[in-house]
Amino acid sequence: MAAPSSPRKPRGPMMLELESVDSYYGKAQVLSDLSLTVGAGQVVALLGRNGAGKTTTLKSVMQLVRPRAGRVTFRGQDITRLPSYKVARMGLGYVPEERRIFTDLTVLENLEVGRQPARDGSVAWTQGMLFDLFPNLAERRHNRGKALSGGEQQMLTIARSLMGNPALILLDEPSEGIAPVIVEQMARIILQLKTEGLTVLLSEQNLHFAQAVADAVVIIEHGSAKFAGSLAELKAQPEIRDAYLSV
Amino acid sequence: MGLFIAQLLTGLANAGALFMVASGLSLIFGVTRVVNFAHGSFYMLGAYVGYTLMQVLPGAVGFWGAILLAGLIVGLIGIIVEICVLRPVYSAPELFQLVATFGVILVIQDLTLMIWGPTDLLGPRAPGLKGVVRIMGEPVPQYDIALIVITPFVALALWYLIARTRVGTLVRAATQDREMVGALGVNQAWLFTGVFFLGCALAGLGGALQLPKGGADLLMDFSILASVFVVVVIGGMGSLPGAYLAAVIISVLNVFGVTYLPQSTLVLMFVVMVIVLMVRPFGLLGREEVAGEHGQVGEPERPIRPAGTGVRLLVAFLLALLASVPLLGSNFYNVLITDILIFCLFAASLHFLLGQGGLVSFGHAAFFGGGAYVAALLVTYAGTPMELALLLAPLGAGLAAIVIGWVCLRSTGVYFAMLTLAFGQLLWSLAFQWGDITGGDDGLVNIWPSDWASDNVVFFYLALVLCVGGILLLRHAAHAPFGYALRAARDSARQAEATGINTRHVQWVAFTFAGTMAGLAGGLFVFSKGSVFPNELEIARSFDALIVVFLGGVKTLSGGWVGGAFFESVKDVLTRFEYWRLALGLLIIFVVIVAPDGIVGSLRKLGERLGWLRGERELR
Numbered sequence: 081m082a083a084p085s086s087p088r089k090p091r092g093p094m095m096l097e098l099e100s101v102d103s104y105y106g107k108a109q110v111l112s113d114l115s116l117t118v119g120a121g122q123v124v125a126l127l128g129r130n131g132a133g134k135t136t137t138l139k140s141v142m143q144l145v146r147p148r149a150g151r152v153t154f155r156g157q158d159i160t161r162l163p164s165y166k167v168a169r170m171g172l173g174y175v176p177e178e179r180r181i182f183t184d185l186t187v188l189e190n191l192e193v194g195r196q197p198a199r200d201g202s203v204a205w206t207q208g209m210l211f212d213l214f215p216n217l218a219e220r221r222h223n224r225g226k227a228l229s230g231g232e233q234q235m236l237t238i239a240r241s242l243m244g245n246p247a248l249i250l251l252d253e254p255s256e257g258i259a260p261v262i263v264e265q266m267a268r269i270i271l272q273l274k275t276e277g278l279t280v281l282l283s284e285q286n287l288h289f290a291q292a293v294a295d296a297v298v299i300i301e302h303g304s305a306k307f308a309g310s311l312a313e314l315k316a317q318p319e320i321r322d323a324y325l326s327v
Numbered sequence: 328m329g330l331f332i333a334q335l336l337t338g339l340a341n342a343g344a345l346f347m348v349a350s351g352l353s354l355i356f357g358v359t360r361v362v363n364f365a366h367g368s369f370y371m372l373g374a375y376v377g378y379t380l381m382q383v384l385p386g387a388v389g390f391w392g393a394i395l396l397a398g399l400i401v402g403l404i405g406i407i408v409e410i411c412v413l414r415p416v417y418s419a420p421e422l423f424q425l426v427a428t429f430g431v432i433l434v435i436q437d438l439t440l441m442i443w444g445p446t447d448l449l450g451p452r453a454p455g456l457k458g459v460v461r462i463m464g465e466p467v468p469q470y471d472i473a474l475i476v477i478t479p480f481v482a483l484a485l486w487y488l489i490a491r492t493r494v495g496t497l498v499r500a501a502t503q504d505r506e507m508v509g510a511l512g513v514n515q516a517w518l519f520t521g522v523f524f525l526g527c528a529l530a531g532l533g534g535a536l537q538l539p540k541g542g543a544d545l546l547m548d549f550s551i552l553a554s555v556f557v558v559v560v561i562g563g564m565g566s567l568p569g570a571y572l573a574a575v576i577i578s579v580l581n582v583f584g585v586t587y588l589p590q591s592t593l594v595l596m597f598v599v600m601v602i603v604l605m606v607r608p609f610g611l612l613g614r615e616e617v618a619g620e621h622g623q624v625g626e627p628e629r630p631i632r633p634a635g636t637g638v639r640l641l642v643a644f645l646l647a648l649l650a651s652v653p654l655l656g657s658n659f660y661n662v663l664i665t666d667i668l669i670f671c672l673f674a675a676s677l678h679f680l681l682g683q684g685g686l687v688s689f690g691h692a693a694f695f696g697g698g699a700y701v702a703a704l705l706v707t708y709a710g711t712p713m714e715l716a717l718l719l720a721p722l723g724a725g726l727a728a729i730v731i732g733w734v735c736l737r738s739t740g741v742y743f744a745m746l747t748l749a750f751g752q753l754l755w756s757l758a759f760q761w762g763d764i765t766g767g768d769d770g771l772v773n774i775w776p777s778d779w780a781s782d783n784v785v786f787f788y789l790a791l792v793l794c795v796g797g798i799l800l801l802r803h804a805a806h807a808p809f810g811y812a813l814r815a816a817r818d819s820a821r822q823a824e825a826t827g828i829n830t831r832h833v834q835w836v837a838f839t840f841a842g843t844m845a846g847l848a849g850g851l852f853v854f855s856k857g858s859v860f861p862n863e864l865e866i867a868r869s870f871d872a873l874i875v876v877f878l879g880g881v882k883t884l885s886g887g888w889v890g891g892a893f894f895e896s897v898k899d900v901l902t903r904f905e906y907w908r909l910a911l912g913l914l915i916i917f918v919v920i921v922a923p924d925g926i927v928g929s930l931r932k933l934g935e936r937l938g939w940l941r942g943e944r945e946l947r
């Protein structure tokens with residue numbers, strides 16, 4: 081039951097691999113035997129209904145929630161039980177669902193908090209490059225985080241994690257709660273990041289958005305993967321979509 | 328006019344050290360969310376270390392060098408404390424952190440005593456600044472002027488560090504969301520250590536800087552603590568400008584208070600604090616704190632249940648044993664056990680507040696001492712008989728709790744704790760400074776039980792009945808629907824409200840109930856001792872109770888009185904050793920880190936493990 085219905089692995093070298101991960105909040109098990117893989121340079125969408133365990137999956141990668149069983153490997157290295165800051169320094173960028181920008185800090189200061197030295201094999205982002213990518217932020221660089229609109233805050237969280245020069249970025253529901261125009265902009269940005277060589281694992285409830293950006297999808301329900309495969313494969317099996325996604 | 332300005336300047340000069348200690352405390356709290364109770368101890372260490380350095384380093388360069396070095400050394404000591412004591416308790420509830428830092432206070436007190444001895448040290452005067460300047464005819468010490476000039480520079484340097492450097496940016500970010508800072512690749516552990524270093528160095532600097540004005544003594548740690556809390560709370564936790572503003576307000580107020588209202592200098596400070604908090608619950612420049620972000624240590628609490636037959640039998644046996652104490656025919660034991668019983672009731676009342684209500688009060692002595700003073704004042708001025716006084720003592724304490732609870736429960740978490748502490752101090756200062764009525768430091772004496780109860784044995788039984796009755800009443804309340812509502816409010820205020828519980832009201836009733844019981848203990852205490860002194864209202868007395876509750880086990884139903892009984896009995900033995908504080912402090916730190924379940928919790932676990940083992944063997 082827990083095994084993905086299409087166990088085919090993505091092409092290319094593996095960037096991130098979760099093997100039979102179990103995660104809990106206190107005594108409540110949220111992820112059970114969850115496995116998924118993200119290939120280098122891919123954009124993978126983690127789909128599932130509200131409460132399916134998407135956020136917990138991303139937190140388990142960051143070690144913000146510590147898996148009680150299973151293994152998380154990033155670029156071939158076991159990162160399970162590393163402190164979060166070490167996970168981040170290995171090249172994982174995390175964009176949380178609630179954004180969690182530092183509202184008392186200015187845009188520039190928010191970026192400064194995210195700054196980490198460049199490591200080989202990843203883009204070395206500068207503030208200038210980020211302001212090219214997010215022109216709205218450039219105008220507001222001296223504004224405090226709390227003065228930004230929801231969309232701007234979302235851009236800022238992404239920009240902030242890019243300052244750490246990640247090889248893989250985890251986006252938790254990037255299209256949630258922002259205006260439709262901004263959603264389109266967000267999709268363009270994700271595709272652009274992909275062309276820069278970044279790998280992306282994003283969580284979504286919105287199949288439409290996932291279709292616009294993702295190469296592959298993983299569907300989870302009750303904390304285990306129910307499907308993994310390409311978008312085309314998902315389209316070929318509408319019964320899966322109907323069973324696990326609210327469209 | 329001259330006098331006025333001279334006093335203003337003295338106030339500003341005094342604000343220097345206060346600001347440095349308070350800003351250190353504030354910084355540490357902002358990032359680590361730990362209220363460092365040991366901050367006064369670092370201030371004291373700064374003074375002692377500075378004193379020693381000034382003895383060896385010559386001249387003006389030596390003097391100022393000694394001050395800087397003292398700050399540095401105290402900062403390094405702070406690092407040791409942070410790594411050994413605080414790191415293990417960062418994710419623990421506030422109470423555990425408080426108790427851990429309290430252990431540090433005890434350890435530092437005794438280490439200081441060991442190294443520098445018990446005599447007060449007279450601070451050396453600053454070379455080149457020994458004279459006075461005349462301002463409109465009034466003498467102002469040159470050193471005061473120096474302090475007035477130095478403090479803004481320290482404040483400015485601190486501001487630059489926090490507002491303009493990368494480290495400062497990280498500190499501010501961590502103040503808001505430390506987990507996110509970690510997820511962005513910042514090693515929080517070292518950020519915390521760095522902030523702790525800075526905070527302690529500031530306290531040490533403050534202690535060394537005030538040497539020429541105040542010298543060094545072993546009481547400095549507690550004496551600055553209350554003012555520092557007031558400053559931090561008035562200014563707003565985590566706000567540096569707030570700390571400066573409040574330090575100036577309090578220091579200036581104190582100087583003028585000494586001149587114009589000599590009877591009420593201590594009270595004044597707390598009155599200002601209460602007024603500020605009534606208007607701005609998070610201080611002048613503070614931000615609203617998110618309450619309840621602390622996790623729980625160890626396993627979740629178990630649902631309480633009525634005692635089983637075994638426990639009931641054990642309790643009945645213990646009570647029978649207690650009741651037969653007078654058969655020993657020893658006055659010493661009668662009195663000792665009476666003291667223990669009274670202390671148990673006091674501890675149990677605080678335990679009820681803490682354990683069932685989740686309300687960490689730092690000023691519970693207000694009600695114990697309050698009850699004691701009510702009884703003593705009634706006897707002294709109205710010739711009230713003991714029976715009536717014993718009824719009015721808990722009532723008086725309960726009334727005080729109604730008022731104090733109303734104010735304090737407007738805030739939550741750390742602010743609640745500090746407000747209760749301030750009220751405790753307020754009552755203490757009243758008793759201490761209102762000498763005409765309360766006898767001040769000399770206390771109220773000659774308060775003896777009625778004739779029928781004047782025999783030790785009879786009074787023992789009276790205390791036994793009232794204390795055990797009180798403890799059972801507290802226990803009963805925990806099992807009653809009221810107890811359920813109180814725990815619901817503790818665990819999730821929002822959900823409790825959603826089920827129709829008025830959480831604030833429930834907590835207010837609990838606060839009053841606990842205060843009443845503490846007042847009963849206080850009333851009994853007076854008649855047992857025949858006297859009462861202001862130290863029954865002190866911070867130290869509140870802390871005694873907190874520590875006892877903690878060591879007994881917060882998450883258990885009987886932790887309060889068990890801890891009380893245990894410590895009141897070993898206290899006699901313990902205090903005979905010269906360095907008992909050191910031993911107690913280390914024990915406390917050990918318990919916080921290794922056995923956070925306390926005596927009752929640990930025994931219960933042990934018992935279960937043994938029982939479980941037997942069960943398994945039986946299966947075979």
Ligand SMILES: Nc1ncnc2c1ncn2[C@@H]1O[C@H](COP(=O)(O)OP(=O)(O)O)[C@@H](O)[C@H]1O
Nearest residue numbers: 105108110128129130131132133134135136137
């Ligand atoms: N901090 C938490 N404590 C307890 N349970 C949680 C917590 N966060 C999430 N959960 C529970 O875990 C499950 C999965 O949540 P989540 O990973 O946030 O799902 P999703 O992101 O897919 O909406 C849900 O049932 C949710 O109620």
Ligand SMILES: [Mg+2]
Nearest residue numbers: 134135136177
């Ligand atoms: Mg989610």
